[in-house]
Amino acid sequence: MVRLNDNFQKLPGSYLFSETARRKNAYLAAHPGVRVINMGIGDVTRPLAPSVVRAMHEAVDEMGAAASFHGYGPEQGYEFLREVIAKEDYAARGVSVSAEEIFVSDGAKSDCGNIGDLFAVDNVVAVCDPVYPAYVDTNAMAGRAGEYGPDGHWSRLVYLNCTAETGFVPELPKTRADMIYLCFPNNPTGATATRDQLAAWVDYARENGSVILFDAAYEAFIRTPDIPHTIYEIEGADECAIEFRSFSKTAGFTGNRCAYTVVPRKLMRGGVSLREMWNRRQCTKFNGVPYVVQRGAAAIYTPEGAREVRETIDFYLRNAATILNGLRSAGIQASGGENSPYIWMKAPDGMGSWELFDRLLQEANIVCTPGVGFGPCGEGYIRLTAFGTAEDSAEGVRRIAAVL
Numbered sequence: 001m002v003r004l005n006d007n008f009q010k011l012p013g014s015y016l017f018s019e020t021a022r023r024k025n026a027y028l029a030a031h032p033g034v035r036v037i038n039m040g041i042g043d044v045t046r047p048l049a050p051s052v053v054r055a056m057h058e059a060v061d062e063m064g065a066a067a068s069f070h071g072y073g074p075e076q077g078y079e080f081l082r083e084v085i086a087k088e089d090y091a092a093r094g095v096s097v098s099a100e101e102i103f104v105s106d107g108a109k110s111d112c113g114n115i116g117d118l119f120a121v122d123n124v125v126a127v128c129d130p131v132y133p134a135y136v137d138t139n140a141m142a143g144r145a146g147e148y149g150p151d152g153h154w155s156r157l158v159y160l161n162c163t164a165e166t167g168f169v170p171e172l173p174k175t176r177a178d179m180i181y182l183c184f185p186n187n188p189t190g191a192t193a194t195r196d197q198l199a200a201w202v203d204y205a206r207e208n209g210s211v212i213l214f215d216a217a218y219e220a221f222i223r224t225p226d227i228p229h230t231i232y233e234i235e236g237a238d239e240c241a242i243e244f245r246s247f248s249k250t251a252g253f254t255g256n257r258c259a260y261t262v263v264p265r266k267l268m269r270g271g272v273s274l275r276e277m278w279n280r281r282q283c284t285k286f287n288g289v290p291y292v293v294q295r296g297a298a299a300i301y302t303p304e305g306a307r308e309v310r311e312t313i314d315f316y317l318r319n320a321a322t323i324l325n326g327l328r329s330a331g332i333q334a335s336g337g338e339n340s341p342y343i344w345m346k347a348p349d350g351m352g353s354w355e356l357f358d359r360l361l362q363e364a365n366i367v368c369t370p371g372v373g374f375g376p377c378g379e380g381y382i383r384l385t386a387f388g389t390a391e392d393s394a395e396g397v398r399r400i401a402a403v404l
Helices: 006-010 016-030 050-063 079-093 108-118 133-142 195-208 274-285 291-299 303-329 353-364 390-403
Strands: 102-105 125-129 158-161 179-183 211-215 241-246 259-262 334-336 342-346 381-385
Touching (some): 016 353, 079 102, 108 241, 108 259, 125 133, 179 195, 195 211
Parallel strands (some): 125 158, 179 211, 211 241
Antiparallel strands (some): 334 342, 342 381
8 A cells, every 4th residue: 555755744734825725715705796805815916017018929930930939949938038047146246156056936935845856854953033934844844844733843943033133044053953944034034144153154054064045935035135135145155055936026028937056066065066956957867948938937137127027016015114114103012124125023912913913804804824824933923915906005004003
């Protein structure tokens, strides 16, 4: 009889965003006609940039002609996209990343989970708390997390507490960690890390032989000049870090699925190249991102495309400022939202995260994301996102303030 992966049975409940959707849908079914404002899950709402649409139309036309048709593409991504990424996302910031170190994929979420294929099951994994759930759940599925306890912690994970006292930036662990997940600008708290803070992590990883798994999916939202956009701005990071990037929030590609991961050639462990391991993994398990989608992604690096994308991100940042400033004006404690589309709001009067979720849904018709769903340190907080319309962002704040 076939044996199953028992680690799946250790996962608690449903995936966070599935549960919030379930509660929202149940409420709507019981209250037809009610207009609910979704300030929870971080999907985008603005359309693709005109430059992207034009490039994709042209690519579709190419696919319709025998002379320009494209079948299987390179698993690593087409050279035209990898080269422009290396030039505009890295060389333009004084960072040396070659096209050969860039792997185009169908999403940063996929890569953050799939990267575990490179690492043995007995590695010690460190995660921030609160944390994007996919980092934890994929390691639990692989057998690295241990057992799930009643306090919401996994027995084998090292938790890096991110609290108001630390500015929601983790401190170095007191025990050794092999795989370290960092995300800045952070999901869910919206916090950013300074150059010195990232340098401390790079030093730690180099001293301990660790590998940093750096999720930079929201780097395009950074507007403060001295905040690094890539961990490779830190000297020595190319010897200890893998970086994940996404076009989902940068260019509205949540429905198109396009991202990339950087695995530097200098990143070696035990005399083995992680870049070569990842290349082997991708060639075996992945057939690449569609040509049409990659042409669309390349268009955001044209002068016109870059301007259009920046205007969209500025729109979301204005929404974030509306939410953050509106909450603070109402006397509600909140942070994030300045170099990030996420606002991290503290529940008043000692309320729990799910308690506040239910209250906002039922009394204000607002959907948020309970902070405890991101880890025990998220208890007593909720995450709000700026991906709605300007009108809904303003109305959402008014509704929240009215019931709290």
